[in-house]
Amino acid sequence: MGKIIQIRKIGDPLLNQKSRTVENIGKEEREIIEDLIETLNYSGGYGIAAPQIGISQRIIVIQVKQEKCHYKDCEEIPTTILINPHWSNIGEEQTVEYEGCLSVPEIRGKVKRYKTIQVTYQNEKGEKIQKIKSGFSARLIQHEIDHLEGITFLEKVESPHGFATRDMLEKYELRKKAKSEFIVNIHSLLKRVSFLCDSTRIKFEW
Numbered sequence: 461m462g463k464i465i466q467i468r469k470i471g472d473p474l475l476n477q478k479s480r481t482v483e484n485i486g487k488e489e490r491e492i493i494e495d496l497i498e499t500l501n502y503s504g505g506y507g508i509a510a511p512q513i514g515i516s517q518r519i520i521v522i523q524v525k526q527e528k529c530h531y532k533d534c535e536e537i538p539t540t541i542l543i544n545p546h547w548s549n550i551g552e553e554q555t556v557e558y559e560g561c562l563s564v565p566e567i568r569g570k571v572k573r574y575k576t577i578q579v580t581y582q583n584e585k586g587e588k589i590q591k592i593k594s595g596f597s598a599r600l601i602q603h604e605i606d607h608l609e610g611i612t613f614l615e616k617v618e619s620p621h622g623f624a625t626r627d628m629l630e631k632y633e634l635r636k637k638a639k640s641e642f643i644v645n646i647h648s649l650l651k652r653v654s655f656l657c658d659s660t661r662i663k664f665e666w
């Protein structure tokens with residue numbers, strides 16, 4: 461059973477350091493993994509990197525429970541441990557989305573990331589894994605691997621207007637979403653009305 465560790469916040473020098481490669485997955489590393497999982501479960505985030513709990517080693521854990529995810533292209537991700545992960549982009553397509561981070565309370569920022577990546581890593585048994593990931597999970601993996609390089613998403617926000625608090629993002633993005641859903645609903649209603657008018661007219665002519 462892992463421990464819940466207090467998450468390091470920006471301003472902590474450890475978050476700006478490059479983490480060490482994991483040479484051996486022994487008792488100590490397994491304890492770090494358990495602590496990462498326990499801390500991630502407790503905090504309600506989608507991913508965590510070892511430096512965020514004060515360990516400068518190249519280990520990340522990701523997990524997404526879809527019903528608890530607030531981002532628009534969320535997908536279910538079982539608890540996955542990535543040791544010494546690397547990624548490379550597949551294709552040039554990039555997307556810009558808001559991101560948050562357990563080490564950056566309340567703030568969200570718009571970050572450009574590659575849409576599809578190939579990720580290679582070792583799992584907790586030391587087996588080498590290679591996967592192609594796209595969309596939300598590709599973004600999450602790029603974000604977490606940045607932590608191993610000492611980078612947080614704040615350094616990646618290109619626009620000076622690309623920041624928002626969580627509250628404001630929910631307020632304005634949800635309003636935008638509600639407005640576009642309203643327009644779609646009105647369109648489908650108009651379509652149904654015009655279909656009914658047409659069929660009524662046909663009935664009369666017959």
Ligand SMILES: [Zn+2]
Nearest residue numbers: 560561562563
């Ligand atoms: Zn983060």
